[in-house]
Amino acid sequence: MRNRIIVVGCWIVFAVAVPALGQEPAVIHLGMVDSLVKDLSPGKQKLGDADFPDMVKEFTGMQSKVFQGGDPLTAAKKLADGQWHLGIFQGVEFAWAQAPDAKLQPLMVAIGTQKSVHAVLVVKADNNAQGFANLKGKNVALHLGREHCRLFADKESAGDAKKFFGKVVATNNAETTLNEVFFNKIDAAIMDNSAFESFKGIQPGRFNKLKVLAQSEPFPATVIAYRQGGLSEGVLKRFKTGMLKANDSDKGRDMMANFNIVAFAAPPEDYAKQLSAIMKAYPAPTK
Numbered sequence: 001m002r003n004r005i006i007v008v009g010c011w012i013v014f015a016v017a018v019p020a021l022g023q024e025p026a027v028i029h030l031g032m033v034d035s036l037v038k039d040l041s042p043g044k045q046k047l048g049d050a051d052f053p054d055m056v057k058e059f060t061g062m063q064s065k066v067f068q069g070g071d072p073l074t075a076a077k078k079l080a081d082g083q084w085h086l087g088i089f090q091g092v093e094f095a096w097a098q099a100p101d102a103k104l105q106p107l108m109v110a111i112g113t114q115k116s117v118h119a120v121l122v123v124k125a126d127n128n129a130q131g132f133a134n135l136k137g138k139n140v141a142l143h144l145g146r147e148h149c150r151l152f153a154d155k156e157s158a159g160d161a162k163k164f165f166g167k168v169v170a171t172n173n174a175e176t177t178l179n180e181v182f183f184n185k186i187d188a189a190i191m192d193n194s195a196f197e198s199f200k201g202i203q204p205g206r207f208n209k210l211k212v213l214a215q216s217e218p219f220p221a222t223v224i225a226y227r228q229g230g231l232s233e234g235v236l237k238r239f240k241t242g243m244l245k246a247n248d249s250d251k252g253r254d255m256m257a258n259f260n261i262v263a264f265a266a267p268p269e270d271y272a273k274q275l276s277a278i279m280k281a282y283p284a285p286t287k
Contacts (some may be wrong), residue, residue, distance in 0.1 A: 025085060025231075027063045027064060027065055028056070028063065028064040028085050028239070030053075030066045030067065030085070030087075030088065030224075031066075031067050031069040031084035031087040032069060033069060033071065033072055033075045033088065033090065033093055034071060035093060035145065036090065036145065037068055051255070052064075052066055053065060055243075055252070055255045058246075058251070059243055059245050059249075060238055060241075062239065062242070069084065069087070072093040072097040073096070073100075075089065076097040076227075079104065082230060085235075086107065086225065087224070087226075088222065088223070088224050088225075090147045090219075090222050091117065091220025091221050091275070091278065092147055092148060092151065092219055092278050094106070094220065094223045094225055094275065095278050095284075096279070101227070103228040103229070104225055104227050105227070105228060106223045106224075106267040107223075107225060107226050107236060107239070108224050108240050108243060108265060108266060109220075109223050109224070109267050110223075110224070110261045110264060111221060111261065111262050111265050112194040112260060112262060113197060113262055114193050114194045116193075117148060117192070117193070117220070118148070118192075118216050119143075119146065119151075119153070119190060119191070119192065120191060120193050120212045120214070120215050120216070121135075121152075121156075121189075121212065121213045121214040122181060122189045122190075122191065122211070123181065123187065123188045124211075125210055125211045127188075129188075129213060130213075131156075131214055132157060132164075132214060135165065135187060136164055138166055138187035138188065139165065139169065139187050140167075140168055140186060140189060140190060141168075141171045141177045141180065141188075142161065142189075142190050143171060143172070143189070143190060143192055146191070146192045148216060151282050152216040153168075153190045155282070156214065161190075169186060174199060175202055175203070177189045178207075179203070179206065182203075182210065188213070193215070194260075217277070217281050219274075219278055220271060220274040220278055223267070244264055244265070244266075247263045247264060
């Protein structure tokens with residue numbers, strides 16, 4: 001389950017009783033926005049159903065179940081309705097969901113191998129292109145499951161990467177993709193900066209013959225969020241405190257690695273500022 005930040009989900013929606021708001025439920029309902037899971041194979045989806053609740057149980061002692069929940073606004077509604085207790089959003093999608101509902105609040109964030117989240121445009125080091133404009137009509141790879149990569153690609157491609165480039169190849173394997181750039185099988189790749197930097201430890205020689213041609217604005221980290229009034233303060237504290245303990249455990253670090261997470265952390269002090277900035281750069285889509 002590499003190349004994915006917190007990628008888990010329950011992909012069959014059962015009819016369940018709606019939990020009462022503000023209570024201490026026996027089973028925590030964890031919801032997941034579609035962008036985190038839609039590109040997973042059925043096998044990985046099924047694996048995620050068990051692995052993330054296992055991690056929650058190990059470090060918080062709490063039972064949990066994971067659900068898939070549609071787009072960010074649909075996910076926010078499920079939190080408001082009490083169908084979910086906690087929701088997991090990519091940072092930019094949380095900004096979109098929180099804008100019309102200030103009761104949505106970040107509980108904790110998931111940190112990858114790089115402290116700052118960016119999308120990067122990668123080409124061969126000897127490529128003479130100066131930016132996106134020089135790659136119009138070329139073939140590029142686009143990292144699946146990374147909303148910041150898709151948004152960056154569209155923004156820098158006159159609004160639609162699929163129309164701007166000759167061909168957009170979807171990928172979830174950074175190593176294979178970067179090797180294809182190295183061997184000139186594709187002209188460029190748009191991917192998460194953590195995935196690109198990880199290639200340095202796998203193929204250092206080839207990594208040194210690639211370069212970042214363009215980089216996006218910083219995106220807020222993936223977040224586990226709650227809605228005020230949905231859970232008691234005691235439950236929220238127990239969940240957060242327990243999950244933060246995973247950072248100090250070998251077992252916890254191994255379990256987090258399955259989701260490409262280095263650590264859980266409290267939201268940074270400027271997280272609200274990050275959300276505001278990304279909303280200006282990437283406004284919420286209109287239906």
